[in-house]
Amino acid sequence: MTDxxxxxxxxxxxxxxxxxxxxxxxAAAHLDGAERExxxxxxWLVIDRQGALEQADAADARIAAARAEGPAALARLHPLAGVPIALKDLVSVRGGQATAGSRILEGYRAPYDAHITERLKDAGAVILGKTNMDEFAMGSSTEHSAYGPTANPWALDRVPGGSSGGSAASVAAYHAPISIGTDTGGSIRQPAALxxxxxLKPTYGRVxxxxxxxxxxxxxxxxxxxxxxxxxxxLLHAVAGRDERDSTSAPIPVPDRWLSLPGPAEAAASLKGRRLGLPREYFVDGMEPGVEARVREAVRALEDAGAIVEEVSLPHTEYGLATYYIVAPAEASANLARYDGVRxxxxxxxxxxxxNYLATRGQGFGPEVKRRIMLGTYALSxxxxxxxxxxxxKVRTLIKADFDALWAQGFDALVAPTTSGVAFRxxxxxxxxxxxYLSDACTLPVNMAGLPGMSIPCGLSEGLPVGxxxxxxxxxxxxxxxxxxxYEAITADAPWRAQEPSALALAxxxxxxxxxxxxAAPGAGLAG
Amino acid sequence: MAILSRSDVEHVAHLARLGLTAAELDRLEGQLNHILDQYAILARLDTEHIPPTAQTIELESILRDDVVIPSLPVEAVLLNAPAHEGGFIVVPPVLGGE
Structure with a gap:
């Protein structure tokens, strides 16, 4: 068998x-890579070899039983049965740690499974372990983890993005084929790009x-x-859908189409006539020329395949950062009140x-979390x-209305850069x-409006990925x-697709x- | 432009129940003011007649069926408690002491 x-x-x-x-x-092949690198x-914050191999054995037994029963039973198996997966360390798995990258949850053991954990266990997916993240998902580099930063598999002196940096790096480094992240202002799309x-960040309420x-x-x-x-x-199909225990999870059907997406020829042909908006505000001042070039080349490739691309405006984009950095810290300061050392x-x-509150919270939270709690507490005081x-x-209403106006004009989707630069040092x-905070300028308006947003690779700039x-x-x-x-079909033969992350041998x-x-090396000084 | 004074920072830290060192308060005073400066851009927008958005998906209020469903077992909850006794979590004194 090949690797x-x-x-x-x-x-x-x-x-x-x-x-x-x-x-x-x-599972063993992936665990070997994770442990080696x-x-x-x-x-990874946890590589659970024993637990993963037990889950894998159970999956093998299920698959063997289905095979014995016949082709129909084999077809009924979940698509992810027996497939390895990594989970960000803020997903509850009963009996395991869920630190959210924070000291304040050190030693905590989740007393129950998250909804998505239940779904993945039911599917027979094999959970290999838990991945590193910025503390409480606050950050864009994974440097704000209390358990040390994660390195980018393309360049070990650079960040993988964040906050879901560990989940992104583990998939890029072939430690798992798929992983779970969360995205509040770009925490899936930005690390995917880097x-x-x-x-993919789904529509708010999807999961x-x-x-x-x-x-x-x-x-x-x-x-x-x-x-x-x-x-x-x-993977989205496996975890999406209404759950009684989250009142904001929406009773909207999950399309089975996600399991039978078109093959390359059909997908390439379907680009013809798709109406795509190119928001001019997302090509921000200070954007790296190599990143802009890759994005514009990708847009041209879509046009060459028959898509109709029109420049559009999302006029309130420039207010997104300030709006987000009021709303998100305000909600965080309320959510994080529960970490009081009592229960x-x-x-x-x-x-x-x-x-006890002052000591537990003062010493348990890291600098970025304290900053956000302070901002949020002030904004709500x-x-x-x-x-x-x-x-x-109110400005959030205007940001959402910018997008709504484009949907009303009949655009199928918007295409834009995910970030203005490649992975930074x-x-x-x-x-x-x-x-x-500016790392997320192109992603956070999508969260403010509750929309689905996706980052896909579109080439390299100076040897580093662009989204x-x-x-x-x-x-x-x-x-x-x-x-x-x-897009994957029309760029299938692009040379950059064949390139593996360049730092894997070093790792x-x-x-x-x-x-x-x-x-901690000189020149990379980490400040509070 | 400094919006928050050092005593404002101390007051907000108290509201947030964060025990911060003098060095942290010093650093936060500068950083928070720098961040608050970014908020000034919002003043350019006239939002007097704009309704606020708290949630983006338009769901009707969804109520679950009025049936009893099991809660977590007491033992599972106590497993994480820093201190417990007789099936209860021991809480530090809230009243008295001065």
């Missing part, structure tokens, strides 16, 4: 069904947030990472309840609520919070998948420094 870790999830599933591979062998990447993989540690409840969505669109669609997690201090929070909610944005962002109307994930499949060398050592 199974290079195959897509659905290709691995086909091998399992055909009896050409066992889930145990697949994690010292250099720090993508690591050269596919990432239940039950059992997912909350950051900003009106913005958070759970979504897939994968190395191609079909895998991303299959779970470490309890610091030995005084009365107030002294007496006398400032109208000026900040209410004002931001450790420390480059740690001294200035605003510089870090093309596709934005759809509410519940229009199918159209994004078809568009992405079409496998035991002498390679850890990301923490690199980030």
């Amino acid at each position: 199974a870790t290079r195959l897509t999830a659905l290709h691995q599933a086909a091998l399992l069904r055909a009896g050409h591979a066992s889930s145990r062998d697949l 994690n010292h250099a990447l720090n993508a 690591c050269g993989i596919v990432g 239940s947030r039950y059992g997912i540690i909350a950051f900003a409840s009106s913005l958070d969505q759970v979504g897939p990472f994968a190395r191609d669109t079909r895998d991303a669609a299959a 779970f997690g470490p309890r610091l201090g030995d005084g009365d309840v107030l002294a 007496a006398g400032y609520y109208d000026a900040f929070y209410l004002k931001a909610q 450790f420390g480059a944005k740690m001294a200035d919070p605003v510089a870090m 093309l962002q596709l934005i759809g109307a509410p519940w229009a994930e199918t159209g994004l998948f078809e568009l992405a499949c079409g 496998a060398d035991p002498a390679t420094p850890t990301p923490r050592q690199r980030a």
